Each structure stands twice: as C-alpha cells, then as structure tokens.
Amino acid sequence: MDKVMSNKKMIALYVLPALLLVLVLIYVPIVLTGYYGLMKWDGIGEMTFTGLDQYAKLVRDAAFWDSAGHSLLLAAFSALSLLGYLAAALVLAGEVKGANLLRKLYLIPMLLSSVAIAQLWAKIYHPTNGILNTLLGAVGLPDTVEWLSDTSIVLLSIFIPIIWQYAGFYILIYYAALKNIPTSLVEAARIDGASPLQIALRVKLPLIAGVAKMTVVLAVVGSLKYFDLIYVMTGGGPNGASEVMASYMYKQAFSSYDFGYGSAIGFFLLLICLAVTWLIRKLTSSEEVQYS
C-alpha cells in the first residue's frame, strides 16, 4: 500500500476524478460566468462582446447597490448573532440539565428545507391570520403590522427567520469545539479559583478562536450570497425593499433574460465574497493559542 501511495502517477490517478469534477462543475463555470459578463446575451440568441459595459452598468446601478446594502446588513446581522450562538453553546457545553434536548431543539430548523421554513414564516407573518399578529393583539399591542409588505420593516422580518434557520448549525459547531477542550484545563482553572465567567472568557474562548474565525467567515460569506428565504418569502419585494445581491442576479438573468448582466453580477458577487473573506482573515489573524 505504501508503495502505491508513494507513486506519483498513482496519486494523480486517484485525485483525478474529484479534481475533474471540481474543475468542471465549479471552476470552469466561474470562468465562464466572468466571460459571459463581458457579453450582451439574452440566453437564447447570439452573444455580442461588449467588453466591460456590463460591469460599468453595474457600478452605476442604484438598484444593485441597494441590494448590496441589504446583503451587507444581513452579513452584519449574522455576524452579531454569532455572539448569541456562542453564549448558547457555552451554556449547553456546561453541565446544564436538559442540554442534550435543547441542543437537538436548536438543530431542528437546520433539518427543514428553506422552502418549508419560508412557508412556515410566511404563515407566522400573515397580516390577518398570522400567529404573530394574533399574539400581539392578545396582549393589546397593535395587531395590524404588515410584516412582509411594509417596506420599512420587511428586511428585518426576513432576517429573523434566516438567523433562526442557522442558529442550530453554529451552536453545533461551537458546541463541538467547546467539547474538545480538555477538561483538565478547565479543572485547573477552577482549582485556581476562576469563576465560570472567567473560565469561559479566559480559557475556553481563546482555545476555540480558530473555530470562531471560521464561523465569522462562513456567516458573512453565507449572508452575502444568501438567496433562498428571501426569494420564496418576498421575491425581493415590495419593489426591491428586500432585494439582496443573489436575488437581484437571479431576476436579471432569469426574469429579465439579461444573462450578460446577470453573469456580471454573479462574478462581482464572487469578487466581493473573496475580498470580504480576505479582509476578515486579515483582521482576525493572530497566533492561535495552544495549551497543552
């Protein structure tokens, strides 16, 4: 076996299938998307080369920048919500009664498909029969809030289910990371007289810093390219009030049949995600703490 594995040709042979798949399904389309972004193309007829026209249009397109603003807001929101998840995970990882059950409860939204979640929340937000307005009415608060059609609150109404959807995922990641911390370290700190809060902040957090950085990248990039719930719940409406970059791209390509422009937005989105990832890594780069 060792002999096989040290043979360069064999390594290449074994890597090839996966490499081909990744190239054909991911990298080639990325390059093609960038290329289509240089074209004027309705998806059906002839393509005409227009150089950087589509990108120039993109830079001047107020509707796009609105959607980009919404995406960034969502990214900020998701990043902040990580703090909440971390707190929940810290509690769960401590010896709390029922932690096991709670962990499973938090994970349930992860198991639902986005479309099901969207339908569920659309029912909750229903202006006349929705559970939210009914509850508000029952406690004497205004019960005529139009959650998904009032342009001033629609964005917030959509963010909440998105945060809810991913809570379990991040809590699980933090939980696993926290469980990996050797108990000897925690016990040593306790013997030294550290309070639970001190243990959490001074011992546990530094140890899972690597995981935390990764979740920030995941949350921010995931938010920037977010699409599902928004598309199903509001379609980006009313009149673009809840549009994000990905839904705007979809509309341009598949509703307006402007594949050139849609591709340009898609490629731009990729660039933004790469830039943001790089920025986050830069800002959070520090020596990883290791106690052993």
Add this chain to the structure above:
Amino acid sequence: MAKKSTSVLGAAALASMLALTACGGGNSAGNDAGGEAANAGAGSGSAEKITLKMMHLWPAGSSKQQNMIVNDIISQYQSDNPNVTIKQEILENEQYKNKLKVLSASNDLPDVGMTWAAGFLTPYVKGDLFAPLDDVLGGGLKDSFVSGTTEAYAVDGKTYALPLELNITPVYYNKAIFSKYGLEVPQTYADFQKAVDTLQQNGVAPIALGNKDRWTGSLWYMYLADRLGGPETLKKAIDRSGSFEDPSLVQAADEVRKLVDGNAFNKGFNGLSNDEGKAEFLSGKAAMYLMGTWELPNFTTNESIPQEFRDQVGFFKFPTIEGGKGGIDSWVGGPGVGLFVSENSKVKEEAKKFVKFFVEKWGEQSVTKAGVIPATKVDTSKVDLPQMYIDILNELGKASNITLFADVQMSPAVAQVHLNMIQALFGKEVAPEAFAKQHEEALKQDAG
C-alpha cells in the same frame, strides 16, 4: 402565462444557473425524462419512418387531464399515420423554460414544443429558432381561432406558434356577501366604488389580492387603463406609437391609488402571494377577486372546494367608467401556451401537420375534459359544461377586444420595471406621474 405559477425552489434555481453555464455547450440530452408515448402502429406503414420529438409542460402528476388529452391525441395521430412515432419529453413549468433555453443555445430544440406569446417568444424568433406557421393557418384553420389570439404569437406579421389556451379575466364575486349587504352587481365604476365602500365599512375585505406576484395588481391597473383610455392607449404606449404619459394612463394609476386609500384590498396584499390572496376569497373573507378563467374549475367542478362555496360565486365584467373610452366587452387576458415548430427540425413538414392536427383535436376536448378554454372557438350549444363556463364562453364570443397581459406584451426587461412599479404604486411608494415616467423611460431605453 398559464397560471404563472412560479415554482420556487430557490436553491435549485441558483444551481441551475451553474448547470446552464456548465452544459450550454454541447448537451444534446435525450428523451429520458418523462414518459414516452405508446408506440402504436409499429412495424406497418409504407412511407419512411419519422420520429417527432415533442416537449411539453403537462406532467401526469400535476396536470393530469391535460396530460391525458395529449396522450390521446398522440396515439390517435400515430394510428392515423403508422409511419410516425412521437416521443414526448415532459417537464414542469420552470424547468421547461430553462431546458428550452439550454436546448436553443445548443440548437437542439424539439421538433414541436410549447411557448408563450409575445415577449417570451420574440427572442426565439429573432434567433431563427421557430418556424413561421402561416402556411398551416391558411386553408381555414385561422378562422377557427378566436380572433386576436394567433396575433399574440406574431412577430413582424408572421405567426410563429398556434395557441392552445385562452384566458380572460372576469371579476369573481361572492353572491352571499353581496346579498348580505344589499349590493348589486356594479354596472358602472361609481357603483363599484360604492360597493367597495359599503364592504369595507362593514369590515369585509372588498377585494382579494396577492400582490407579491405583482402581475395580479397589474390586472387591476390594466382594466382601469382600458376603461379610461380605451384598449389602444396602453397597447400603443407599449409598442411605442404612443406614450405612457398619456393622461388616461396616469389617471388609471391614480385610480389604483384611490382604491388603496379606500381600503379596497385585503390587508398586507403586497406581501401575499396570489395563492394567499385567493385564499381570502375562497374562505369568504373577501368579496371580489379579479383573476383569469384558469380559476373556473375552482368555482365549478373542483371537488376539494365546498359545493356551498362554489355555488356562491358569480362573475361580472369590469365596470365601465363614466367619460372613459373603454367598453364593457373589452377584456384583459390572452392566450397561454402555444405550439411551435422548430426552424431546424429535419421533419418540419410532418411537425407542422401534427401541430395542425393537435390544435384541432385539442379544441374539441380541452374545455370538456380539462376545463381549459382553448384558443379555438367552442360551440357552446354542443358541449355539456357547468353554467359558468357556458357564460364565459358566450362572453368570449361577444368580446370586442382582448388586451394581452401587460407583462407578456412587454419585453422581459421592461416587464420587470412594470411589475416593480405596480408593486410600488399599490404600496403608495410612487406617485402616478412618476409611475408613468418610469415606464416611459424603460420603454424608451428598450426601444433604443
């Protein structure tokens, strides 16, 4: 756009964008998806063997009746022409549209397929992908179509598809609610406004509307524009021989604003889908619902809706506005899907023959068997149908004009502007003048 159902699988949609780019090159694809027609009359036949590929969007699961009729017609054609085999490929609405696009990029369209009118069809015609069917229409076939329906598939005077479906949009109303508040079917717009006012004062939502889908609100705007400015004004504004800033088009937008101010629509309509809006009407919470005749089965034959409710539903024509130019028999509506023949088909003549056969047979069966009103004329004295169908078909016979849905008339890019503006208008985020101006700019840009 038949039912305009947007199958919403966000992730899948995004993935398909990648898939599209990935296989746009040389994917020929087989007829592996979907059921294949019974291969009748195999073996016999003196003429050369011909295989016709047909792609359509009526899977047995979701469009059972339509699917059955298609199979019937195909097996009939195959037994009449033993040398012909017809292979079907069936996809759901959205997938169908995407596949059609992929196939046309690789120049591999089926011999016969389905398309929508005007704005959808034009890029395919411009790309020389559809064959003109005027020779098929000659010889009397054209006369069997309701006038104005084939024209929706015409580009530069040539017809590129033959319509199968035709829909108009009456205002359905709940008779029980109307009689409870002593309301009559409104004859004039003033009566209509009074009815709306009475209903909303009594805490009933006058009109069910789900405007997340946007084309639903567009129907209201289109009728107001028609009744105020006559059918030509909007048409001309779109085809650029007129202007969207025509006073009647601005006034129509203002009338929409007045309706919204008068609480004419159910609450939160801009965040509700058409299905959710429809639910307000079906549950008896809203009194009126403006929608296409594709909803007729729900008010007549659909057993899953209580008989009691179905009996309460009537319809009326959008009332005329005093001083306006539009008559009561002018409708908003239009043909749904139509059949095209691929320009690059190797068996074009046979395909044309089949399309003609299909359209004729479809016209005989679709309304009785599937509740779909065909674009060909139906003799109401010879068919056994629920009364509401008979009434609608008779109205169709009297129709003075059918204005094609605005978002279908417009090019896809302008349609998006229109739909967004409709949502903004209903949400009172845009003034009527600005509404018209934005349309005018989008249309100008598109034309230039």
